Amino acid sequence: MRIPREHRLGWLLCAPAVLAMAAVTAYPVLAAVRLSLYRYDLRFPDARRFVGLHNYLTVLTSAVWWKAVAATLVITLTSVSVELVLGMALALVMHRALVGRRTVRTAVLVPYAVVTVVAALAWRFAFNPTTGFVQGLGILDRPWLSVSWSAFTIIILTEIWKTTPFMALLLLAGLALVPGDALRAARVDGASRAQRFFRVTLPLMKPAILVALLFRTVDALRIFDTVFVQTRGALGTQPVSLVGYDTLLVSLNLGLGSAVSVLIFVLVTGAAVAIVRGMGGALPEASFR
Amino acid sequence: MSDRGTALERLFWRATVLVVLVYAGLPLAWIVSLSLKPAADLGDGHLVPRHVTLAHYGAVFANPHFPAALRNSLGIATLATLLAVALGVLAAYAVVRLRFPGRRLFLGGALAVAMFPPVAVIGPLFDLWRRVGLYDTWAGLVLPYLSLTLPLAIWILAAAFRDLPWDLERAARVDGATRLQALRKIILPLAAPGVAAAAVLVFIFAWNDFMFALSLTSTDHARTVPAVLAFFTGASRFQQPTSAIAAASVVVTIPVVVLVLLFQRPIVAGLTAGAVKG
């Protein structure tokens, strides 16, 4: 059978993107899976040998890994849930503001665009007893980044500050999809402001909410920059990415580090699948079409 | 709604806008303030510096690492942006305009890449890059940035293309243009806002990345600003060069803020309005 011209052209045009994406994701992931089955320490490259699932056993029985999983989940769940509410508020402001709508939209983009390392530094300085202003408010009598819960607070605050705009923009796209006629009809039908929001707007926005949740959750699970800059993983704030980084590039233990990498990959993929399944119906792919 | 209600509403919205501005601007304002304060005033807790000095900026640029990092950041982010937009345009065109087997698979794959955890690949990339000579080079960072931003680029470009009246492309092809000519002369000029948006977002990603820069570079040869900033931080445990870091942070923030301001402007949004129907 002759392959239609349109098919060949489609493949041809997508090929460069496919190659580029596969080169940095599919191939290394497979390489990581292979490496994770070896003892492979760059400090002792000659001692490389196949060890089966031993590396996974090491990781899964270590307290460091599980503490890191806990820290990652705490950061992710807290920041994403606050961001969802805050992001919705921000989206409504961007959508409805009678004055300064452009200003708001521009202002909101700033945290999104700022280098994460800079954001982390800015908040660290703000909470630092000598260079900051928060200490002066007298909420805490010790340096914030010396206590576990307050260190978490700063990390989460930084995440929220930096990524709520992204959430808000995705939600704004969803808000724009709600037909004005549906809201006007609900108003004529006597629905109150709150009823209109919860009965009409929210259900119609469900796909957008799902997409926003999906992207932000997956993104939060990867948290690295903020923690690296603010605590370097101290005080129990070490997330899984940092464990992976330290094992791979500080200890140079590629075998064990790859096992951590693969586990993180599984964790993130599992979370993504769970969100899509949990929300059901609205395919994230819808956002592509 | 009465006039008084409207006035009240306007007041409400003004206050809301102010809150958003403070939210977005305060941390940055603080870091700008720190970068301008003389060392003695660092701990005074004032947002508006009592004395202003540019000495820290001078110091930052005197440090040989920083200008090199700035150059690396600019070069690498620009290259990644150009490539991602170029490849993204081709793929987005195919996705929007052509029906072919594997199209959905391609989109699904791109979506998966968009959610990809970088830490899952830095190990093998570190290993591979060192063996093939990409470690600590521009290309060694451009490639991961290109790959990981392609989904975003394709997404934005596909959305922009989808909004174009496709009759224009069909007309161009009837008028004698090839698909490529139609893409270049009709689609791209009209999708310019979308192309700009994609480019800006790819640039921001590349400009912001920390983990790859940290893992795949080691010297001024390719190390980018975020990695250098973090390196500043770790240099001295006891006396942190806060002012210098603040100054460097401000410098590295300026380009993205400028981009965001430009991007937000309604870039010829009305261009297509009126092309189709009234």
Added chain:
Amino acid sequence: MATITLKGIGKRFSRGAVAVRNVDLEIHDGELFVLLGPSGCGKSTLLNIIVGLEEPTSGTVSVDGRSMNGVEPGKRNMAMVFQSYAIYPHMSVRENLAFPLRIAGVPAEERERRVAEAAEILELEELLDRRPATLSGGQRQRVAMGRAIVRNPVAFLLDEPLSNLDARLRGQMRAEIARLHRRLGTTTVYVTHDQTEALTLADRMAVLNRGEVQQAGTPREVYGRPANRFVAGFLGSPPMTFMRGERDGDDVVLPLGRATAPGGGSDVEVGVRPEDVREAGSATRASADALPRPGVGQAEAPSDPSALLRFRARVELLEWLGAETYAHVEVEEQDARAEGAGWGRKREDGRPRPEPGPSGERPQRLVARLSPGSPVKEGDVVDLEVEARRLHFFDPDTGARLGDA
């Protein structure tokens, strides 16, 4: 100048939907050919296949005998006007007109000359340096036409070119297109769902439904002798009324009376156009009294009164349109009508006349065109008549025209 021949054209989309099925058409050199049909009938797909924007799944398109299969749209030297006009919004009017020439590599000097020529024909001179966004709907339409004529194409393809204009402008542009076609004499394929455009503009036309050509011919042929029920119902406004005719020997019995029907021994479906129904006697009176306005009395009186169906009906609704009046009527029971009017023929076998239909059936409704001066009021019972030769007979199962078709 070109003859466009379509042979066995079929188009099936990848999801399995069939857009066009086995279309054979010949569009003669220099004629204005209209593809008419309801939305989704495949007429636009057919146009896209002719111009090469879509590839047919089967069949060939040829221009002057040369097959166009696989030829890029740009290489076919056809020009297309889109429903949306598809004016390039980032180019001035002048640049829009010049675009096909620029792509073709026409030297700047000639380009300018031809743009000026096209602009003159379409009275666009004043607008050449304007941006499309500043143009009115009618102006945009003319720019689209201008871009089409500038390259001297072998054919113009117009896809619903007037449907985005308001009614007044539409009439104006319709006349302009007719003038332009007369002046340039270029083969033109014109797609529309508007029967007025089709009937007024077409040299010949084809009616499409569900991807198939229902009938091709001149507007008079298609309107006067619709090949099937679909065409009969699609053309005409208000549309033809259809009713069941029960077979009785060579005759069929209609709610309106008896008529001789072609075809085999089965029942038929009968169509009556509103303009073929008139107030009883008006035609005879018209000829007998020699009314000064000859148009009013429809046709001359039939020589054979038995070829006339006369019936009584109650007027339910009158639509007065100024130049004419349409009466929506309900036909009264046949017996009373037959006895009262006395035009009904007796059955030759002497059996009682069959009932008009199963009892309890809905009364037959009908639209009749009356003269605007008619004194008839809503609620009146009037005597109406229709000439038997004006009836259209169709096979109730296949919908195909019976008899003279």
